[in-house]
Amino acid sequence: MLTQSAITEYPRLYKAEPGNLPSISVPMAFPRNAEIFAEGERAGYVYKVVSGVVRVSQLLPDGRRQISAxxxxxxMFGFELDDLHHATAEAIVPTKLVAFKWQTLTGTSASANVVRELLNRTMMGLRHTQDHLLLLGRKNALERLAAFLLEMAGRLGGKTVLELAMPRHDIADYLGLTLETVSRMFAELKEMGTIRLESSRRVHLLDAGKLKAMAA
Amino acid sequence: MLTQSAITEYPRLYKAEPGNLPSISVPMAFPRNAEIFAEGERAGYVYKVVSGVVRVSQLLPDGRRQISAxxxxxxMFGFELDDLHHATAEAIVPTKLVAFKWQTLTGTSASANVVRELLNRTMMGLRHTQDHLLLLGRKNALERLAAFLLEMAGRLGGKTVLELAMPRHDIADYLGLTLETVSRMFAELKEMGTIRLESSRRVHLLDAGKLKAMAA
DNA sequence: CGCTGTTTTGATTTAATTCAAGCATAGTGG
DNA sequence: CCACTATGCTTGAATTAAATCAAAACAGCG
Incomplete structure (x- = not known):
């Protein structure tokens, strides 16, 4: 609906710790594997990725993990219904974010366009999550990996070679599989001639059409 | 955030066909199994359930189905990012709805409170869907059914006996299982003494605590 | 070069699916 | 009132896709 983002802010050039956030827009940097927020922590900010990659996940008491995105x-991520985080967010690689106070974005003095954009972004998240439900509920391992590679290729601008930021274990927890199964499906796609692995993280998509057909 | 819904409308007392909807709020009635909208159809309205039960689902080309809610x-349901429906909605039992034109609710002359409420409801949907990802990606069949029964009990007001509107097949497509597995898990819960089946649709929760422990 | 963490590959097990009957329950009409 | 049909549910036996268990290979990095 809005072509130009109303929530594009130029990060201010001073440092701030999470937990001590001023009200407008705060730049933050996280090293590899750093926690951005954890399930159960107090919420109140939403985050926009400037650079890097973030995983958002939920845990079961026994350690089983599901990555939702x-x-x-x-x-943007970190949207919460109430004032508690319902999921954990971590930087997969060194990552720069900007934090926005939710109150400021949505309070009574907030711009109607900003609220509409938040609605739009939340709906994008809902759409993505619903598609992912179909993947987790009804697709087999090969279909899941094919869909994952196409999703990443799409997000990274339709390139034919993609650099995956995340390890097999994260891909597995995103796709509801084990890392061994993910590895086997990579091997299977390779044998079928639809991908080439330059390294375990650098994937060439040799036949996007075949992948699309497989992703069901 | 809003305790009292800003989108509570008293249905007007005239009949209207879907596809020919006036702009404010239109009551509609659907018989059992009637389609409310289908994947690929033109969107533009959101719906609020007055009575009955609705299932929202996505299909794969070969017929595999995932019910998202x-x-x-x-x-409320029917929120769409663009102007096409991305899922199918059907009445499970005879159902009454009110339809609202999305443009009217969110356009430039819309009330800020209404937009905030839509944001809130979308975030509720997102939260629900993320929890469901964890269920589909990481829980076993017994945990899924226990979680489902608790969810339904919660939504129906914490009663100890619940009347399920949907057949086993729908439960299966919601939980990412087959209907046979769902039936077997009902039997298992029965043997464990956590539920009693008055009929296949009328379930007594005998030990909600044990169910909660099992739902993981 | 030798850790450390990650990925691949292999053998085996298992949870859930698939295939196949049988059993209820509720309507319908003779 | 009772067969008759349709629909939905349960149960059993066999199969299978993915998980688990177990090593080995690989890739960085200090």
Whole structure:
């Protein structure tokens, strides 16, 4: 609906710790594997990725993990219904974010366009999550990996070679599989001639059409 | 955030066909199994359940189906990013809805409170869907059914006996299982003494605590 | 070069699916 | 009132896709 983002802010050039956030827009940097927020923590800010990659996940008491999304530059995350985080967010690689106070964005003095954009972004998240439900509920391992590679290729601008930021274990927890199964499906796609692995993280898509057909 | 819904409308007392909807709020009635909208159809309205139960689902080309949500009275559904429906909605039992034109609710002359409420409801949907990702990606069949029964009990007001509107097949497509597995898990819960089946649709929760422990 | 963490590959097990009957329950009409 | 049909549910036996368990290979990095 809005072509130009109303929530594009130029980060101010002073440092701030999370937990001590001023009200407008705060730049933050996280090293590899750093926690951005954890399930159960007090919420109140939403985050926009400037650079890097973020994983958002939920845990079961026994340690089983489900990653609900990977966030790339331009994405926003951290939206919460109440004042507690319901999921954990971590930087997969060194990551720069900007934090916005939710109250400021949505309070009574907030711009109607900003609220509409937040609605739009939340709906994008809902759409993505619903598509992912179909993947987790009804697709087999090969279909899941094919869909994942196409999703990443799409998000990274339709390139034919993609650099995956995340390890096999994260891909597995995103796709509801084990890392061994993910590895086997990579091997299977390779044998079928639809991908080439330059390294375990650098994937060439040799036949996007075949992948699309497989992703069901 | 809003305790009292800003989108509570008293249905007007005239009949209207879907596809020919006036701009404010239109009551509609659907018989059992009637389609409310289908994947690929033109969107533009959101719906609020007055009575009955609605299932929202997505299909794969070969017929595999994933139900993303069951909607009960008071729920709203039909939110779409663009102007096409991305899922199918059907009445599970005879159902009454009110339709609202999306443009009217969110356009430039819309009330800020209404937009905030839509944001809030979309975030509720997102939260629900993320929890469901964890269920589909990481829980076993017994945990899924236990979680489902608790969810339904919660939505129906914490009663100890619940009347399920949907057949086993719909429960299966919601939980990412087959109907046979769902039936077997009902039997298992029965053997464990956590539920009693008065009929296949009328379930008594005998030990909600044990169910909660099992739902993981 | 030798850790450390990650990925691949292999053998085996298992949870859930698939295939196949049988059983209820509720309507319908003779 | 009772067969008759349709629909939905349960149960059993066999199969299978993915998980688990177990090593080995690989890739960085200090």
């Amino acid at each position: 990977f966030h790339l530059p331009g994405d | 069951f909607h009960l009275p008071g729920d």
